Amino acid sequence: MKRKLFVQTFAAAALAASALPALAQAPAAAFPTKPIRIIVGYAPGGANDILARIVAQKMAEGLGKEVVVENKPSTGAIVGSVAVANAPADGYTLLMGASGPIVFNPALYERLPYNPTKDLVPVSIVGTFPLVLSVAANAPFKNVADLAAYTKANPDKSNYGSSAASFRLATELLKSKTGIRAEHIPYKGSMESVNSVASGQITMTLVDSGPAVGPIKGGLMKGLAVTSPQRIAALPDVPTMAEQGIDLNIQFWSGLLAPAGTPKAVVDKLAAEVQRIVKLPDVRARMASLAIDPAGTTPEEFAKVIATEIPLWSGVAKANNIKAD
Structure with a gap:
């Protein structure tokens, strides 16, 4: 009797375990079910803001839900970054993050109210310029x-x-x-x-x-x-x-990030949408007119860029004794 009960329990557990991948994929399959908000940490008009609005329009068309751009300008784009870092990790609040708040702020500020590598998860670089x-x-x-x-x-x-x-x-x-x-x-x-x-x-x-x-x-x-x-x-x-005759080669980027803990399936779905968007002819033409090169990286590729550039710019800041006011 005990053996039969054990076998039944084990079979039920195995069945539940086999269902886990499907359950994990369910949020991404249904996503999105409501409007998405993209936070921009700068005032309207800059490259970061322009890219956010391009992505918002095309993402709304691709995902079938409204995508709203919200500007939260502040020094170093800190306010907007904190807003996303503290948002629910469900994919409905995203940051159009530039190089500044993600890889430069850690080099310039001794204390930040957010940690770019712990509080945010990379989705995809949209463009470089x-x-x-x-x-x-x-x-x-x-x-x-x-x-x-x-x-x-x-x-x-x-x-x-x-x-x-x-x-x-x-x-x-x-x-x-x-x-x-x-x-x-x-x-x-x-x-x-x-x-x-x-x-x-x-x-x-x-x-x-x-x-x-x-x-x-x-x-x-x-x-x-x-x-x-x-x-x-x-x-x-x-x-x-x-x-x-000046040895200075700098390329900045703008990319989407989500709150840390956002399900990977949702992050991957958002990344795939960015990759689709930057291949559209009208988007590429618009970006070219602004001297922005389309990217569309994977989350993993984006993470490698961040991991490389934080120590790079921290070294530049230290060598030139530069700190934020």
Whole structure:
């Protein structure tokens, strides 16, 4: 009798265990059943925000549920990052995270109210992009050497704008390689720093390509250099840093992240959706117009990028004695 009972119990347990994979897949199969929210840690207008809105529109079409973009601008995109880190781990609150809050903030802040590698899980990198060193259209600088010479002669009149820790660290690295002397002025979004440069309120900004392309093509700003290895199609007349003898190659990225603990099946489904979106011809054309290269990585590939870049930029920050205010 006892043996029969044991056999029945074992069989029931085995049947339940065999059902576990199906149960694990159930949340992903049903996902989503309600609207998804994508948090952007910057003001509207920057590359991160533009990509979030592109993804939101196409993801809504692909998944059949509304996808809303919500801007939570703050210094270092910390507020938006914390909001997602503290959100339920169900895939309905996502972060369009840039390099800044994920790999630069750990290098610049001694204490952060979130841990990029413990509180967030990578989904997929949407796109990568270079930075553009920009000045006012009527500025007397023809190249980076001219700008450096001016700032050395006029350090009290020279400054630069940046909207996040990533741009600040990149600019400070540029300063160390060129001798540029300029004080830092913080902004909440890339478009704010671009507008200040265009109006002559600040000397320069090293900004993501998205918000820089339009004003440069429109004659409101002048691009002195891009940080990519080759010139970019959207700004073919703007030389690279390397062409001007400056050893500076920087590519930033934007990608989706979810709260830690989000079921892997849901994360994989979201990653597959990003991979589908970045292959769409109209999306690729839109990204190309902003000098953004489509990516569409797996969660594992994204995790490797983060694991590599956090120590890289921490080393740069330490070598240049740079800390956030």
